[in-house]
Amino acid sequence: NAGVMQNPRHLVRRRGQEARLRCSPMKGHSHVYWYRQLPEEGLKFMVYLQKENIIDESGMPKERFSAEFPKEGPSILRIQQVVRGDSAAYFCASSTGTGNTGELFFGEGSRLTVL
């Protein structure tokens, strides 16, 4: 059973470009979470999705950021018009959604560098 797959692992963008980060959850998992980790800082929750639904986007910046988890295919975190402050590691996690005891499985992260 493959783990959570994130791609690309590394992405370089110039200011103003768009970044698309993909996350394929573990097989059988229908819950996806995105986190951001700025250099030398902790993990900050961004958004929690189930298939075709955004459950909690309280940690998502109001502008330029969006996330989706379609019925088919990976979850995508999209950052429009990137700025230098968007440079960070973006981690995706998935779970089966079994209440507050279920384990979250994290991917290796996508490291975005904005020039």
Added chain:
Amino acid sequence: DAKTTQPNSMESNEEEPVHLPCNHSTISGTDYIHWYRQLPSQGPEYVIHGLTSNVNNRMASLAIAEDRKSSTLILHRATLRDAAVYYCILRGGSGSARQLTFGSGTQLTVLP
């Protein structure tokens, strides 16, 4: 979510036990205590979780105080691979699979 308090850093010698403390004085009755760790340049990984009773698994043990206001993650024999940031997280809610809220954690250094 209720907050947790952990020391910023700890050191341990290789092959010795490590006790990582966590205070959570405002824990509610439905909050589970979860521990995750993050190795350098990797995503977090689950370590253990518990509610009231002490828990053991292949990675670690979790000792939970009787009043549940604190807990201790125990690594029985630290190895160099255990050097990581360890996060103590309370996870509660109404039964839905809510997100984890990470604090600053404890940076564990294992000395050879």
